[in-house]
Amino acid sequence: MRYAIVTETYPPEVNGVALTVRALERGLRARGHQVRVVRPLLAADEEAVAEDADTVFVRGAALPRYPGLRFGLPAGRRLRACFDAFTPDAIYVATEGPLGWSALRAARAMGIPAATGFHTRFDRYMRDYALPSMEKLALGWMRSFHNRGQATLVPTRQLQDELQSAGFANVVRLARAVDTQHFDPTHRDAVLRAHWCAGDGPVVMHVGRIAAEKNLDLLVRAFRALQQQCPGARLVWVGDGPQRAALAAAHPDFIFCGVQRGAALARHFASADLFLFPSLSETFGNVTLEAMASGVPTVAFDYGAAREHLQDGVHGALASDEPGFIASAVALGSDPVMRARMAQAARQAVLHLHPAQVAADFDQILHHLADQAGRPHAHVATA
Incomplete structure (x- = not known):
């Protein structure tokens, strides 16, 4: 199978979303799939741009109040060219920024099924930054984003129930794991x-x-x-x-x-x-x-x-x-x-939480979306 992952954060940035996305990418590769990552260009990436055929770099800008983080700017034309050349069976959009919106629009226009990841409670952030009146508006904006995809992936049963009650469609739990050899x-x-x-x-x-x-x-x-x-x-x-x-x-x-x-x-x-x-x-x-x-x-x-x-x-x-x-x-x-x-x-x-199992579950979700959309599989993994 061929999968594309679109994200506005990725290592060397250090945050839960970036590290989770990289783990999902590596898990798919370990299962024998082809994976193309689309993300903003970081200063640390400049020497790798010409060498990394598995990554498509797009323009980004600094995130306000977080100078160490960036978000991707709209890139509809670049994404459509990437998807046309790579022909993914399904895509995963990990973040709700301008790049994520561009990815969902491109996927819909090209008939490519998309799963989205609900990683960040931007609605709850409104309370923390003294904007409580914006909480419902933020949740509605997030619901509009995620409902443009064919599945919204969440890590817990609690969040799955909460989002379903709030009008999010096709909410699917994808459990998390931890590397117990690394953390010991x-x-x-x-x-x-x-x-x-x-x-x-x-x-x-x-x-x-x-x-x-x-x-x-x-x-x-x-x-x-x-x-x-x-x-x-x-x-x-x-x-x-x-x-x-x-x-x-x-x-x-x-x-x-x-x-x-x-x-x-x-x-x-x-x-x-x-x-x-x-x-x-x-x-x-x-x-x-x-x-x-x-x-x-x-x-x-x-x-x-x-x-x-x-x-x-x-x-x-x-x-x-x-x-x-x-x-x-x-x-x-x-x-x-x-x-x-x-x-x-x-x-x-x-000790029973294995990253390989999360990768297998993620693979199954994306594979199912491709089957539902009737996409001809570009590549079948042997793992």
Whole structure:
């Protein structure tokens, strides 16, 4: 089969959408399919443009308030030329920006079935950026986008039910997985912990964008409450974003490690004692699975990845409100015996989540869309 993936974010950008899209692409290739990726050109790509026959680069622009991220500009003519030459059996549109809209229009005009990915809660972001009156408008805009495709892929049953109730058509669950060989407790690093001046107090970690939509004020309050019980506790931030400078200035004892990738990220995760994830705007939250795979008990709200995979009191804690989140952070952070028991259980809970199975499910969804559209298959995988 031939598949095209259209996305406005992709590594070396570091965010959940970019990493998820790359994993899906690699999974399809591993199954023997031909995959063409269409995405904006990044500065880091300039030397690779002429060499990468599997990627079509389009023009992009910096995302406001996120100078490290870009979005794709409309590229209808370029996309139609790409689809005409590559003849994909189906396409996957991962993002709702101008490039994504262009892709859906081109696919519809050419009779190519398209699945879309619901990766980001832009409607919820309206609350975080003081625009609550725009939340319903944003949701309607997203519904209009996704309903132009033949399927909307979501990572959880909860989100599937929610979007179906909101008028989204053909919502299909595509589960997520985690690389448990990469994220592993054995990567715990005593040297790294010494660099953080981690003594008897627990190391609390947050991994993700340092931005308003991540509900970071609650993270700070939960940590300070824990610190009253455990004065030696340390708060380590992995990632970057628009709120980093202000947080660093207001809290000079916080440890900011910046963006971490690959083996370094695995070491950071495994070297923590407790993972706090206060966000309420995620569609999933890959970092929850990465923390669990690393043997790090997690406190999160009862939705997304945590609802799907984290059992309250066994792998960490599921909070229903802010006081509960803070109380759980204090209880787990101040009890090393409980954390040790949860660490083992958390690791065991995600060992069955295999990326290869996600790739197989993704392949099946796209294959089904191609069959429904009566597309003659350009290539049949042997995997």
